Amino acid sequence: QSVLTQPPSLSGAPGQRVTISCTGSSSNIGAGYDVHWYQQLPGTAPKLLIYDNTKRPSGVPDRFSGSKFGTSASLAITGLQAGDEAHYYCQSYDSSLSGSLVFGGGTKLTVL
Amino acid sequence: EVQLVESGGGLVQRGGSLRLSCAASGFAFSGYAMNWVRQAPGKGLEWVSYISSSSSTILYADSVKGRFTISRDNAKYSMYLEMNYLSDEDTAVYYCAREPNGLDYWGQGTLVTVSS
Numbered sequence: 001q002s003v004l005t006q007p008p009s010l011s012g013a014p015g016q017r018v019t020i021s022c023t024g025s026s027s028n029i030g031a032g033y034d035v036h037w038y039q040q041l042p043g044t045a046p047k048l049l050i051y052d053n054t055k056r057p058s059g060v061p062d063r064f065s066g067s068k069f070g071t072s073a074s075l076a077i078t079g080l081q082a083g084d085e086a087h088y089y090c091q092s093y094d095s096s097l098s099g100s101l102v103f104g105g106g107t108k109l110t111v112l
Numbered sequence: 113e114v115q116l117v118e119s120g121g122g123l124v125q126r127g128g129s130l131r132l133s134c135a136a137s138g139f140a141f142s143g144y145a146m147n148w149v150r151q152a153p154g155k156g157l158e159w160v161s162y163i164s165s166s167s168s169t170i171l172y173a174d175s176v177k178g179r180f181t182i183s184r185d186n187a188k189y190s191m192y193l194e195m196n197y198l199s200d201e202d203t204a205v206y207y208c209a210r211e212p213n214g215l216d217y218w219g220q221g222t223l224v225t226v227s228s
Binding site for chain 1: 147149156157158159162171173174207213214215216217218219220221
């Protein structure tokens with residue numbers, strides 16, 4: 001099982017707001033490690049969506065936002081669009097694994 | 113333009129070996145840490161290995177420790193993953209990814225299929 005826990009699936013109607021949670025522990029997110037989020041469209045490589053908990057790389061719409069609190073993090077998507085249908089993964093690091101990189105299990109977002 | 117191109121994947125027998133390469137271009141390769149991440153068919157992302165910019169720090173996932181070896185040649189703008197004693201569980205698309213803050217650039221991936 002993944003070190004970081006995400007809901008396996010989520011759905012929303014166009015225009016709605018959805019939030020994807022990423023729950024960790026005191027050895028990863030709770031230890032102060034940054035959380036990053038990736039979007040993977042079908043058949044493509046993952047793309048960095050949010051880095052350092054809240055920052056958006058150039059070109060990522062401000063409909064996407066990240067937050068972090070305690071041992072958890074969240075990715076919020078507002079104004080949901082059909083093109084947002086994808087898998088989303090959170091990523092952090094874990095001190096019990098020598099600071100190695102860890103991923104969440106991924107969330108499949110369906111736009112109804 | 114930043115580009116990462118993986119190569120070396122293919123069909124290999126159980127217990128066999130394979131060497132993956134990641135060719136980088138469009139940025140100062142020697143200034144960045146790099147990672148290998150894999151994705152089994154229909155599954156999520158799994159981190160495999162990390163190498164710092166100078167190769168001074170190397171990390172492996174427990175699932176590959178002792179079997180896989182990561183390396184890089186900054187002069188050739190390349191990173192490698194030597195994979196030995198391959199098992200069915202190693203079947204996956206293998207991505208190389210650059211790491212400044214998060215994994216900001218990924219290659220297109222190379223498929224490794226382990227078969228008996």
